[in-house]
Amino acid sequence: MDELELLKKNWQNSDQSMPKLTYDEIYKMIWKRSSSIVKWIFYISIIELVLGVIIFIFTADKKYWAEMEAYNMKGITIAIYIITYAVAGYFVYRFYMNYREISVIDNTKTLMNNIFRTRKTVRRYIAIALGLTAIYGSILSVSMLKSENFMNAIRDELNQDLTSSQWIIIIILSIIIVMISTLVIWLIYQLIYGILLRRLRKNYKELQKMEV
Incomplete structure (x- = not known):
């Protein structure tokens, strides 16, 4: 049992004339613990953004862009990168604002509102990230299937034109890949942000009990 749980137990077992200091x-x-969680959400979002930039720098070389150009996907890929980093940058800013606000909170109600707002922001970020992943994956899949160079490469590999059944298999595989990619990202976010969100929810419930 941690220090907070011990204090809560003593507080609940005390009479109504308990010192105000115990409540404080x-x-x-709870405030320090919540502030620490919100800070880590902010730090993780920065790490996520930096890792994305590093991966982009080391993978998007001349060969990569030449392939995108050959498949007529360069413009779409650039647009995807711009939107992705713009969204990530916006949420890093929102997480920073949440952390800055919670650092100066001095009453229970405001702290509860900040925790609620932070959890809502994180859930919105995860939902948008998953949505963008599914949309981008679908766009890239369609673009590749419409690319003459890409389809010629497949025909050369098979040494024949694609039959109807092969087209269906390719489309199904594309859908499965997009779904798996989205699922993997969801699992990663659940592992990283889910733990922090559950801790914030626990703090929120503790504050609710104190307000009763």
């Missing part, structure tokens, strides 16, 4: 101590511990 419990509140401050």
Whole structure:
């Protein structure tokens, strides 16, 4: 049992004339814990953005862009990168604002509102990230299937034109790849952000009990 749980137990077992300091101590511990969680959400979003930039720098070389150009996908790929980093940058800013706001909170109600707002922002970020992944994957799949160079490469590999059944298989495989990619990202976000969100929810419930 951690220090907060011990304080809560003592507080609940005390009579109604308990010192105000005990309530304040419990509140401050919840506030510090919540502030730390929000700070880590902000830090993780920065790490995620930086890792994305590093991966882009090391993978998007001349050969990569030449392939995108050959498949008529360069413009779409550039647009995807711009939108992705713009969205990531916006949410990094939102997470920073949440952290800055929670750092100066001095009452329970405001802290509860900040926790609620932070959890909502994170859930919105995850939903948008998953949506963009599915949309981008679908766009790239369609672009590749419409690319003459890409289809010629497949024909050369098979040494024949694609039959109707082969087209169906390719389309199904493309859908499966997009779904798996989206699922993997969802699992990663659940592992990273999900733990922090559950801790924030626990803090929120503790504050609700204190307000009763």
